[in-house]
Amino acid sequence: MASSPTETLNLPPPINGHDAPNQSEPKLNADQEIQPSIPQSTYNVTTTTTAEKRKREEEEPQSEAEPSLHPLHKTSLCSYFRKSGSCCHGATCRFAHGEEELRLRPDNTWDPTSERAKKSRKAENGEKCGVKEDVVEEIMMTEVAVDGDGDQDIALSKCLVHLPRKWNSDNLKKFLADHGILCKSGKKKKGMTVGFVSFEDSEQLKSAVEELEGISIGNKNLKVANVVPRSFETKIKSAMTLPEKDLQTKEPALDGQIAGGPSSSNGNEDGTSNDDSSQVDGSVSRARSARDVVTPLAHMPYSDQLEHKKNSIVQMLKKLTRNARKACPNGVSLPEWVMKSREIGGLPCKLEGILESPLVNGYRNKCEFSVGYSLQGKATVGFMLGNFREGVTAVEEPVDCPNVSRIACKYASAFQEFLQHSDLPIWNRFKNTGFWRQLTVREGRTPEKPTDAENLEANISEVMLIVQVCSVSFDHAHVNSEFERLAKAFEEGAAACSPSLPLTALVVQDHQGISNVAPADAPLRLLPIPKANSGAELDGTNDVVEARIHDCISNLRFCISPTAFFQVNTVAAEKLYSLAGDWADIGPDTLLFDVCCGTGTIGLTLAHRVGMVVGIEMNASAVSDAHRNAEINGIKNCRFVCAKAEDVMGSLLKEYLNPPQKQDEHASDSSNKEITTAEEKDSFKDNVIENEGGSSGVDPENGVGASECSEGGGKEPQSQLQKSCTSEDGNFSVQQFKNVVAIVDPPRGGLHPTVIKVLRTHARLRRLVYISCNPETLVANAIELCTPSPDKVEKGNKDNRGWRNMSSAGLARHRAKSMPISEPFRPVRAMAVDLFPHTSHCEMVMLLERLMIW
Ligand SMILES: C[S@@+](CC[C@H](N)C(=O)[O-])C[C@H]1O[C@@H](n2cnc3c(N)ncnc32)[C@H](O)[C@@H]1O
Numbered sequence: 131m132a133s134s135p136t137e138t139l140n141l142p143p144p145i146n147g148h149d150a151p152n153q154s155e156p157k158l159n160a161d162q163e164i165q166p167s168i169p170q171s172t173y174n175v176t177t178t179t180t181a182e183k184r185k186r187e188e189e190e191p192q193s194e195a196e197p198s199l200h201p202l203h204k205t206s207l208c209s210y211f212r213k214s215g216s217c218c219h220g221a222t223c224r225f226a227h228g229e230e231e232l233r234l235r236p237d238n239t240w241d242p243t244s245e246r247a248k249k250s251r252k253a254e255n256g257e258k259c260g261v262k263e264d265v266v267e268e269i270m271m272t273e274v275a276v277d278g279d280g281d282q283d284i285a286l287s288k289c290l291v292h293l294p295r296k297w298n299s300d301n302l303k304k305f306l307a308d309h310g311i312l313c314k315s316g317k318k319k320k321g322m323t324v325g326f327v328s329f330e331d332s333e334q335l336k337s338a339v340e341e342l343e344g345i346s347i348g349n350k351n352l353k354v355a356n357v358v359p360r361s362f363e364t365k366i367k368s369a370m371t372l373p374e375k376d377l378q379t380k381e382p383a384l385d386g387q388i389a390g391g392p393s394s395s396n397g398n399e400d401g402t403s404n405d406d407s408s409q410v411d412g413s414v415s416r417a418r419s420a421r422d423v424v425t426p427l428a429h430m431p432y433s434d435q436l437e438h439k440k441n442s443i444v445q446m447l448k449k450l451t452r453n454a455r456k457a458c459p460n461g462v463s464l465p466e467w468v469m470k471s472r473e474i475g476g477l478p479c480k481l482e483g484i485l486e487s488p489l490v491n492g493y494r495n496k497c498e499f500s501v502g503y504s505l506q507g508k509a510t511v512g513f514m515l516g517n518f519r520e521g522v523t524a525v526e527e528p529v530d531c532p533n534v535s536r537i538a539c540k541y542a543s544a545f546q547e548f549l550q551h552s553d554l555p556i557w558n559r560f561k562n563t564g565f566w567r568q569l570t571v572r573e574g575r576t577p578e579k580p581t582d583a584e585n586l587e588a589n590i591s592e593v594m595l596i597v598q599v600c601s602v603s604f605d606h607a608h609v610n611s612e613f614e615r616l617a618k619a620f621e622e623g624a625a626a627c628s629p630s631l632p633l634t635a636l637v638v639q640d641h642q643g644i645s646n647v648a649p650a651d652a653p654l655r656l657l658p659i660p661k662a663n664s665g666a667e668l669d670g671t672n673d674v675v676e677a678r679i680h681d682c683i684s685n686l687r688f689c690i691s692p693t694a695f696f697q698v699n700t701v702a703a704e705k706l707y708s709l710a711g712d713w714a715d716i717g718p719d720t721l722l723f724d725v726c727c728g729t730g731t732i733g734l735t736l737a738h739r740v741g742m743v744v745g746i747e748m749n750a751s752a753v754s755d756a757h758r759n760a761e762i763n764g765i766k767n768c769r770f771v772c773a774k775a776e777d778v779m780g781s782l783l784k785e786y787l788n789p790p791q792k793q794d795e796h797a798s799d800s801s802n803k804e805i806t807t808a809e810e811k812d813s814f815k816d817n818v819i820e821n822e823g824g825s826s827g828v829d830p831e832n833g834v835g836a837s838e839c840s841e842g843g844g845k846e847p848q849s850q851l852q853k854s855c856t857s858e859d860g861n862f863s864v865q866q867f868k869n870v871v872a873i874v875d876p877p878r879g880g881l882h883p884t885v886i887k888v889l890r891t892h893a894r895l896r897r898l899v900y901i902s903c904n905p906e907t908l909v910a911n912a913i914e915l916c917t918p919s920p921d922k923v924e925k926g927n928k929d930n931r932g933w934r935n936m937s938s939a940g941l942a943r944h945r946a947k948s949m950p951i952s953e954p955f956r957p958v959r960a961m962a963v964d965l966f967p968h969t970s971h972c973e974m975v976m977l978l979e980r981l982m983i984w
Pocket residue numbers: 694695696697725726727728729730731732746747748749752773774775776875876877878882
């Protein structure tokens with residue numbers, strides 16, 4: 131028998147002996163919400179809020195228009211009455227005793243836990259989806275979702291969708307008990323919005339579904355779904371008759387446990403693949419295909435896609451104006467660009483349009499394919515149909531995804547074919563066990579061939595395959611023999627195509643982590659590729675990875691190592707970099723900082739137009755590529771620093787902008803040292819612990835620990851490197867550069883707060899070109915860079931407890947308050963560049979400047 135929620139959840143004692151745990155307030159508009167209300171749903175309302183609301187309710191007089199009956203009177207079911215059939219308030223109870231007493235809410239909805247609400251929801255869903263009323267939702271869990279104790283029947287298991295992320299199994303069990311639901315087991319992993327319940331028998335299951343369906347938790351309606359699609363269920367049942375070995379290796383879905391972690395994103399730079407949680411709700415799963423998930427705009431003509439992206443960038447840009455206005459300190463006049471924004475529809479600067487991609491189909495030079503099970507239970511290499519957090523692990527082949535090249539599809543299908551016969555298991559995201567995890571296909575083009583938009587494939591001359599595995603606990607000899615077979619399978623697959631596919635390098639990445647996003651230092655191993663029919667044995671000595679492919683941008687050749695970033699749409703990236711160069715207004719007198727430079731693409735393509743380039747990048751392989759790229763293209767005026775930008779930006783700017791003879795006392799000098807907010811402290815701590823750039827003992831002020839890659843990728847003392855990495859005569863002095871410009875191209879998360887502070891407070895940096903694949907973080911960073919300083923800075927705001935829940939713009943406003951007094955930048959112009967046709971993603975470039983007064 132379920133206990134009362136008051137006892138089990140430690141809610142405050144019921145007022146007047148009454149508790150209304152199942153009541154959920156009708157969702158009204160913001161103004162209406164402040165009216166005296168019936169308590170909200172039990173499980174999301176903090177005790178204080180509930181108590182306060184009730185107190186307010188008691189105290190506030192009824193309005194004259196409603197002398198006796200509150201508008202919400204009897205619009206929610208009484209949970210006491212529901213549970214025990216009686217309630218001490220009797221007829222005077224404000225909550226409805228049974229469906230008969232229940233009244234329609236002012237917003238024309240029924241209590242969501244009531245039968246009437248359930249009926250109208252079902253009818254609505256049926257209408258919307260064109261499905262019959264009795265169809266139960268299905269979560270696309272093609273891996274096991276229930277406990278693997280051997281006697282589990284998936285037909286007696288259900289998924290609960292829309293549970294609070296912070297809940298664990300205990301919270302779920304308590305919730306079930308509180309609702310009087312009997313079950314065999316309840317499983318829930320923190321971070322996921324789904325939980326799994328298994329039942330002893332169909333009776334138990336039936337009554338639980340009836341009770342649970344439609345209950346609200348917070349502002350979400352709980353959904354009850356099947357654990358896996360029926361097609362998969364059938365497959366599982368038939369697999370039960372397989373020998374035990376087969377059950378373990380071929381059908382991990384049979385015996386998994388809920389032990390998964392964060393969403394296993396495919397990690398593509400445009401975020402296309404599997405991370406679009408917003409679209410996953412309890413009612414959508416079956417309708418999705420890899421094409422819908424990966425290329426959600428593919429149904430639109432390309433011109434409409436561009437318009438769509440431009441419009442969303444307009445909205446994002448307006449946020450910058452609004453937030454800068456809000457953040458402008460009291461007593462300080464609004465910047466001119468904010469005042470003038472009214473004339474251009476609230477934009478902070480002119481949006482000069484959107485540059486289209488020269489290639490619209492098959493443009494991706496890198497695809498990361500997940501390994502998993504399809505809805506039919508087949509080992510599949512492709513894209514996940516949704517988000518792990520939300521219970522979707524089904525993988526579908528990448529057919530019909532217009533951004534994926536034919537070559538990538540061919541390699542995915544060769545790998546898929548291989549997996550049908552491999553006796554090493556597929557990675558199970560719930561149990562965090564298994565072997566095969568992911569396939570990445572990277573393509574490179576030769577510079578000689580002109581880009582032929584119609585026949586992109588003809589230009590692809592190199593392919594690198596990276597297979598991600600988790601080899602822990604597998605027999606070494608067994609693994610080696612599987613790798614040999616794999617190399618052969620890829621080679622034969624490539625040779626079987628007409629014309630045959632290029633295959634330049636085959637690399638294995640060994641990764642144990644929960645998600646497929648491996649750290650840059652995950653071990654790599656180069657596998658020999660056998661020539662057709664010759665066979666090549668693995669000797670276990672191929673530990674040093676020298677695998678690289680090449681691509682070209684602006685007539686330069688770029689070598690790319692397995693984990694180095696390279697824009698996925700090369701021909702559109704060329705447009706992006708040349709736009710950034712034009713806006714940076716560079717010349718022979720320019721010192722260009724290429725912040726987050728990757729393999730050096732931006733700096734190297736602009737090197738012939740500037741005096742010197744200083745590139746900063748934390749991925750050691752990418753920096754080593756950048757060096758090699760400078761060399762193979764005969765470029766001498768570049769220096770590449772391997773470090774996190776936040777660790778070295780201050781000291782580099784100081785080195786170049788504040789020559790020793792006129793050291794100034796700007797606040798900037800302290801900007802690297804001064805860590806004021808909790809979030810900066812957190813991230814700074816992370817940096818010290820894990821400097822992936824290979825530096826040890828980071829000293830942000832002196833740059834000690836940053837390694838500057840010489841040809842061999844080793845570390846040398848800074849003074850020596852300066853000689854080896856600068857011009858032929860090694861003689862660039864600070865005074866030679868009248869113009870100092872930074873082009874920043876950070877990852878999706880934007881720039882580190884320390885970098886923003888350094889850029890903002892170094893007064894000699896007058897122009898900044900910000901390239902971003904995530905307009906939201908660009909806007910947040912621009913708020914900090916462009917908000918006027920107050921007359922007096924708020925010193926390190928102590929109350930940072932809420933920052934984790936703030937929006938990125940809110941956090942930026944908060945940080946702007948403690949920015950050292952400094953001249954703000956102003957947004958001058960912005961432009962979108964579409965690198966990701968058919969997806970909702972887009973690159974954006976913004977020019978920020980300070981008035982040219984020296
Ligand atoms: C969007 S990519 C841009 C790379 C390069 N500009 C290009 O277009 O090829 C971002 C790069 O920033 C690097 N990165 C990420 N965080 C960094 C940090 N804190 N400091 C320096 N580089 C960082 C990544 O390794 C990646 O190479």
